[in-house]
Amino acid sequence: MRSFLVKKKNTLKEALKSINSNGNKCVVVVDEKNKLLGTLSDGDIRKAIIKKVNINSSIEKYFNKKSYFINKKNTKNRHHIQNLFLKKHIDLIPEVDDQGVVKKIITWSNFFGKEKKFKIKKTPVIIMAGGQGKRLKPFTNILPKPLIPIKHKPVIEYILDKFTSNGYDNFYITINYKSQIIRSYFNDIKKYKRIKFYDEKIPRGTVGCLSDMNLPNCKNFFITNCDIILDIDYADLMKFHTKNKNHLTLVASAKEFKIPYGVCQLNDNGSLEKIKEKPSYDFLVNAGLYLLNYDIKKMIPKNKFFDLTDLLNILIKKKYKIGVYPVNDTQWIDIGQWSEFKKALENL
Structure with missing residues (x-):
């Protein structure tokens, strides 16, 4: 269950990696005692990145605080769970106890016993x-x-x-x-x-x-x-x-580039202000799919x-409207x- 849980202090980049790891397009946000705070989907992260939010920013402002969940006592009500999946178009449902502590993650595949089928x-x-x-x-x-x-x-x-x-x-x-x-x-x-x-x-x-x-x-x-x-x-x-009514959508990968040297930062007079040792920078790079x-x-x-x-x-x-669909760098190989x-x- 670890790959499904993140804290609100985690970054968008860290959450995206967890989503890629669990394979369910969503993570569950919890506090230090694993109490449910909400959920964060890959779509929520894309919206933030498109708004030029730094991918190393905390997820606190961007996760859904009114997410769907089910109490542990109601897990036998399969009809209710099925309706949540099918009518709300969600990929997972947190199961919580009376104190709101997450005890289990119910995913589409482990509930229905199969992956979603795609029509040709x-x-x-x-x-x-x-x-x-x-x-x-x-x-x-x-x-x-x-x-x-x-x-x-x-x-x-x-x-x-x-x-x-x-x-x-x-x-x-x-x-x-x-x-x-x-x-x-x-x-x-x-x-x-x-x-x-x-x-x-x-x-x-x-x-x-x-x-x-x-x-x-x-x-x-x-x-x-x-x-x-x-x-x-x-x-x-x-x-x-x-x-988003795009005319063209470009898939872009969030890519981290590390500089293997100390980078000199100068002040307005051209004198050395400080050296930033081996910094890393995040960019969205064209992944080659449109x-x-x-x-x-x-x-x-x-x-x-x-x-x-x-x-x-x-x-x-x-x-014309050109949309950018961001993905994690672990989802892209060139x-x-x-x-x-x-x-x-x-x-x-």
Whole structure:
């Protein structure tokens, strides 16, 4: 139960790590005697980060103080518990005694005895797999980046499996560099039923070929890099995108960067004021996954080299709404660089 409990003095960053550890998108906030104070969901944390709250801030102002709970005496009332889960759309329910002390956490999976099932969705998933993978040379001199193996399967299969486990199986893969090897691999394994390939005769940037792509009638579509692995709830991402009426939602990872040196801070006269020894800084960095409204596709010019950053700049200039969906850095692995590739080998 430890991974479900946090204190109000804990930081948003610490709470996010606990949420990632327990896998239930929520933590229970308690006092020093484990008395229930409320709950904090990953959505609450995202709202705080979007409002530019420092991720190292205390959770005290941001957790829900009117959370749902059940008294230990009523745990046999399964109908009541079931209604709480289904009608209130919550992921866990704290069980407390007469003094309000948390005795147990009831989660969706341990109550219903199964994970939530996802309906198959038609939303297209576009995987950008045409790059040369220059940062992973010399491996990519032989294999295209999407087929770089991590333990027992290539990185692109991790991406496909994450989407299919969330109900998305309508895939479009853009290819260019060593494209025939990628085609041959998927023809051999015959694991995925709905994959369409789009060959770029010449490189056209990360999203240039989308102008020629015939997507089915849909409200939204995903775009993802082929060298990232994200452990997120895609249904929650879609809900966030829709609820906030975003034109485009970008997934960003809360990333801590440590400076391995003493950093000099100067005063207004240019003299040394103090040295901050090996400081760390937190940023939100682009994780390489995007959710777009379908009508954004028409902004991509035909037969031109066009990167996703070009599209973002146009949307910003036209004042379209671009949302940011923050995730914990432990939920994101970018195998496009050697340090992260080694991390993937250890953690997957």
